[in-house]
């Protein structure tokens with residue numbers, strides 16, 4: 614079984630990872646303090662990564678407006694889903710908005726096909 618995750622949670626993890634990457638890049642830059650140009654380049658990349666992260670957080674905010682709150686049939690808790698197919702945030706139960714996909718194996722490809730229409 615593939616390790617699917619709820620989309621919103623996954624994007625949030627990505628944004629958090631980007632902050633850490635930015636900090637690590639800037640930290641590496643400190644090692645090059647004898648070469649100001651190299652250090653400045655690292656610092657710049659670090660800042661770009663952190664700015665990118667805030668951009669991703671803003672994107673999550675926009676996506677959150679498009680999510681549909683549903684009650685998970687498996688664990689009974691409320692979750693947010695994005696697109697035609699998504700996973701429950703709590704128990705990873707596959708959820709679908711499309712009745713024709715019900716009972717089918719979970720496949721994120723359905724979202725891609727939907728976006729092309």
Ligand SMILES: [Zn+2]
Nearest residue numbers: 685688701704
């Ligand atoms: Zn659930």
